[in-house]
Amino acid sequence: MAYIAGDEQDNYLNDSGSEDSFDILDGQGGNDEIYTAGDNLIFGGAGNDLIYPSDGFNIVDGGEGNDNIEIYGGSGFLFGGAGDDFILADAPSVTDTSGVSFVLNGGVGDDFMYGGVGNHIYIVDSVGDGVREWDYNNQIPSVSTVRSSVAWTLGPDLENLTLTGHQNTNGTGNTLDNIIIGNRGSNILSGGAGNDTLIAESTSEGILTLAQQARFTGAPDGGILTQLFDESFYLEQNPDVAAAVGQGVFRNGFHHFTQHGLYEGRNPSEFYDEALYLEQNPDVAAAVDQGVFSSGLVHFVNHGLYEGRVASHSFDETIYLGENPDVAVAVAQGVISSGLEHFLAHGQFEGRSDDLLFSERYYLSTNSDVAAAVAAGAFQTGFDHFTQHGHREGRNPSTFYSESYYLESNSDVATAVTQGVFTSGFAHYMQYGKSEGRVGALGGADQLLGGDGDDLLFGGSRGSTMTGGAGRDQFWINESVIPGTPHVITDFQIGTDSIVTSGSSISVAIPQGADILFQTSSAQTVAIVKNVDFGQFSSNPNNWLVSA
CATH class of the missing domain: 2.150.10.10 (Serralysin-like metalloprotease, C-terminal)
Structure with missing residues (x-):
């Protein structure tokens, strides 16, 4: 691996002399021009940079400044960074459109993203962003998706739209056959002309792993099994276990899981699907048949997670890396093996998913005093504030839970909180209510x-x-x-x-x-x-x- 770096001046960088299969190019400061071929990790750094990769798999981080990133051929993740950026991605030699060619993420600022041949994902976070797509000679049918945290109308030649985050916002289609998916807020989804599929956000409760519960109570996380395990999911999916827990045969679902479920291949949460894992990994399926592993899950927690193997439809590796440039860079540098490994070890505690019961982004955006305290160093994260103070003060962790709604809907819990049995309604919900099927919040009306x-x-x-x-x-x-x-x-x-x-x-x-x-x-x-x-x-x- 070659490392090719500039300095704080305006630099011209290229990797034409490198014989390595993977290079890192770092423009650092100044207005740089960077040209590459093959597989690369490219940093523009500060300044208005011109970055032109070609072919191969590339991860590009434009950094600060108004950058111009253009790539013809290959695949990868293209991040504009701060500033008003122009990103163009085209995969003219693509023959298989079953996967994603490029993820284009302009980052902070009003960015313009332009896609050619291939299936692309566009990450939008500003109404000032622009997204266009074209197939200049109609070579190969492709389907691309815009993921937007703001109200968005699909432009021509763009098929699908997914609203992200927790805000009340709207999504509008075009004349094509669109798939439009809402978020946790109240949405108006309009298909327009074409045979459209409109999907209101369907998750009524946030994911809560045992590791998250442990951090809430100040206990150790407990390792990979607790990072994966969701008690309410497990009991809902396994009524025989729920019955056994009710009869006192097992202390809880996790007790059964560690004793039996892990080896039987029972799914611990939405983050792992035994059937999918064995289907996607025939070598593992063969090893299970031969008795080398008692289940695919045993292989996953010991090997597959660190090998970056696909384990669930509920976790999309490409989208996670596309929405988290720092993680994509860390994976490329070998600091961590996959986005899922990062999410389980770090991301679920940092609020890097809209499906979690606690959302760091939601909590800080709805509690400006907490955001200021975190910025000032009084708390390391919003989650730290919530566990120490916020839940006792009736602050909501996400749109999946409302303290006022929960107490109004459950008079027995409200009484127990008043009597000091629980420090808050959320404390009850986390310990008992979620697994009992109690509703934490109404969610948005679409x-x-x-x-x-x-x-x-x-x-x-x-x-x-x-x-x-x-x-x-x-x-x-x-x-x-x-x-x-x-x-x-x-x-x-x-x-x-x-x-x-x-x-x-x-x-x-x-x-x-x-x-x-x-x-x-x-x-x-x-x-x-x-x-x-x-x-x-x-x-x-x-x-x-x-x-x-």
Whole structure:
């Protein structure tokens, strides 16, 4: 590996003389020009830099300044850094579009990101950012995604949009067949023309590992197993274990997991999927069949994690590295083996995921006094403040939990907090409530607007208002909607649209005035279909009612 560095002046760097397969080029200060070929890690440093990699796998960090990054061929992660940057990525020689070609992340500032051939991911954090995509000779079909923490409308030739973060924001499609996914806030998702898929954020509770609980109570993290394990997930996925815990056979789900579940290949959390791991790693599957390992999970915690093997659909290595430039650089330098290893050891405590029960970004953005105290060095992180003071003061750790909602919804917990049995509602929720299935917060209420075309509309964990628009639309409703927040379907057309029910307990459709209510076997209303004739609807329900 060659290390080629400039200085604080305006430098011209290239790796044409290097015979190594991987080089590091560092412009440092000044307005630099950097040219590379092959696999490289490139730092622009301070200044307005011109960076031109070609082919190979490249990780580029423009650093401070208004940088120009252009790459033709290969794949990699392109980070603009601070400043108003221009990033262009094209993979003209790509023949397989099943994977991601480039991740373009402008960073702080108003950036313009331009993608050519290939499947690209664009990270947007400012309404001043720009994203365009083109395939100049229509060589190969590709599908690209914008991940935006601000309100965003897809430009021409861009297919998919995912809203990130916790803010209330909106996402709008274009004339293509779009997939638009909401975030934890209240969203308006509009498909526009085309056959669109609109998905309200569907997670009703944040991920809470035993290692996070340990840090909350001041105990040691306990290593990789506690970093992976989510008690409520494990009990929900394994009712036999939940029953055994209830009977006192095991102290808790983690007790069963360490004694049996680990060796049986039971999934400890959303971060590991045994079936997927064995499917993606046939060498491991063969070793399990031969008795070398009792399960894929045993291999993963001892080897696979540190080898960077894919273990779960819930953790996307490419997106994690694309949204965390420092981690991508650390992996390239061999400091850590993979994004997942970093996340389990560090990222889950630093709030680097929107799916965690505690979000560092949310906590600091909603508590300016805490953010100031962290900046002043009074606390190392927002999490430190929350564990020492914040939860006792009724501050919320994320949109997955609201102290006021939890205490209002659970009078027994409120009484216990008043009597000093628990220091806060959150302390109860973390220790008992989450695994008992108690709801921590309502979450955002979304509006899904299909527009023209044949659209799919998926309601989230809190009931969504769904309007299909023109075309043959399909409305998906689920039994896990939070009680008291049913889905509302505004424009169902008998003979044209259809309703898909997800969950075996949705069994009753009853009229109420001009509407139809869908209820579970326990009489919980999960959906309201507005202004539909019940007699006509019930005359031939198999034509427009489908079970998932």
